[in-house]
Amino acid sequence: MxxxxxxxxxxxxxxxxxxxxxxxxxxxxxxxxxxxxxxxxxxxxxxxxxxxxxxxxxxxxxxxxxxxxxxxxxxxxxxxxxxxxxxxxxxxxxxxxxxxxxxxxxxxxxxxxxxxxxxxxxxxxxxxxxxxxxxxxxxxxxxxxxxxxxxxxxxxxxxxxxxxxxxVADGVRPTVFVPAQRGLTATARAALPATVPHGDAALAAGRAALLVHALTADPALLLPATVDRLHQDYRAAGMPGTAALVSALRAAGVAAVVSGAGPTVLALTGVPEGFSPGRDWEIWRLPIxxxxxxxxxxxxxxxxxxxxxxxxxx
Known part of the structure; x- marks a missing residue:
C-alpha cells in the first residue's frame, strides 16, 4: 500500500x-x-x-x-x-x-x-x-x-x-526514590533463575491477584499484596542499596517495591514523616x-x- x-x-x-x-x-x-x-x-x-x-x-x-x-x-x-x-x-x-x-x-x-x-x-x-x-x-x-x-x-x-x-482507588499515593546510579534491565534479568520453587510461584500468584484488588478497591491491603518472591530477592545482590531501602520502608509499614528492574524504589502508600532514605536518593511524589x-x-x-x-x- x-x-x-x-x-x-x-x-x-x-x-x-x-x-x-x-x-x-x-x-x-x-x-x-x-x-x-x-x-x-x-x-x-x-x-x-x-x-x-x-x-x-x-x-x-x-x-x-x-x-x-x-x-x-x-x-x-x-x-x-x-x-x-x-x-x-x-x-x-x-x-x-x-x-x-x-x-x-x-x-x-x-x-x-x-x-x-x-x-x-x-x-x-x-x-x-x-x-x-x-x-x-x-x-x-x-x-x-x-x-x-x-x-x-x-x-x-x-x-x-x-x-x-x-x-486506581483513592489512597494510592505513589512516591519514587530515585538514585543517582543507573541500572540495566538486561543485567537485572540475567540475575533471575530459570525456575523458581512451586511454593514461591503459588505465593506470587495469590499476591498478584490480591494486588489487583488492593490497587483498585482496598489500598489498606497493599503491604501484604506487594510481597514478592519471583524477582526482587534474586536481584538484591546487584542493587544492595535498593534492596536495603525496600526493606527499611516495608519495616516502617510502607508498601514499597523495586520499580521495574530498578534501581528506583516505588512506594505505593504514604511515607512516614521524618523517614530519610539517605543522601543518595531523590524523593519524588508522582500522581498517577x-x-x-x-x-x-x-x-x-x-x-x-x-x-x-x-x-x-x-
Missing part, C-alpha cells in the same frame, strides 16, 4: 511507568505523572534528533536513537518510510532507573509515526500500537501503562500483547497518570520545552 505523509509537525506526551509492582512480574504496571514531550516532522532528507534534559549529550542523534528506531518499525507497518525526519525530544524520565524511559521512547516513536501518516489511525489502531510497542520492547508491562495510562494488566497471546487499564500517551498537532510549546516542567518533584 502507498503511504502519504501529513504536512507539519506532530507532538506526543508520554508518561513514566513503574512495572511489576512487586509480585506482578512482567504483567502489572502503573503510569506516573512525569512526562517526556516529543515532536517530529517529515524532512526532505536525513535524520536529525535533538535531545534536551535527561540523556542530552549521551543519546544518539540519528537513526540509532530508540525513538527513531520505533518510528521506522511503525512506518514499515504503515506501508513506507518518509524521505527524512526531524525529531525533538524533551526528556524528564530518568534513563536506566526503572521508570520506563525506553518504553516511553518506543510508545512515543510509534505514535509519532502513526500521526505523520495520513489515515494512520485506521491502518494502525490502538491494539496494533500496543502489539508493536511490546514487540520492540520485548514485554508489555511498561508499554501498556505508558500507552493506556492508569494501572494496567498486560499479557501476551500468540497474536501479540494485550492489556486492560483499571481505575490516568490519560496515558497523548498526541496533538504542532510543535512543542514553551512549557513543553522546559526539561523540568512536567512532573511534580519534592
Amino acid at each position: 502507498s503511504t502519504n505523509f501529513t504536512a507539519g509537525p506532530v507532538r506526543v506526551r508520554v508518561p513514566a511507568t513503574s512495572a511489576n509492582l512487586g509480585p506482578g512480574f512482567d504483567a502489572l504496571g502503573l503510569a506516573l505523572s512525569l512526562h517526556d514531550d516529543l515532536a517530529a516532522e517529515v524532512a526532505p532528507a536525513g535524520v536529525r534528533v535533538t535531545v534536551t534534559g535527561q540523556g542530552a549529550g549521551e543519546l544518539p542523534d540519528d537513526d540509532r536513537h530508540l525513538v527513531v528506531r520505533a518510528m521506522r518499525a511503525a512506518f514499515d507497518a504503515l506501508g513506507g518510510q518518509p524521505s527524512g525526519l526531524r525529531v525533538d525530544c524533551v526528556n524528564r524520565i530518568p534513563q536506566a532507573r526503572g521508570l520506563g524511559s525506553s518504553s516511553a521512547a518506543i510508545v512515543a516513536g510509534v505514535l509519532l509515526a502513526r500521526a505523520l501518516v495520513v489515515d494512520g489511525e485506521r491502518r494502525l489502531d490502538e491494539a496494533a500500537v500496543l502489539r508493536l510497542a511490546a514487540e520492540i520492547e520485548g514485554h508489555p508491562d511498561n508499554v501498556a501503562p505508558c500507552l493506556l495510562g492508569g494501572f494496567t494488566l498486560a499479557w501476551s497471546e500468540p497474536t501479540g500483547a494485550r492489556a486492560v487499564s483499571l481505575p 497518570d490516568v490519560s496515558g500517551a497523548r498526541v496533538a498537532r504542532g510543535r512543542l510549546g514553551h512549557a513543553e520545552r522546559d526539561p523540568v516542567a512536567a512532573g511534580r518533584k519534592s
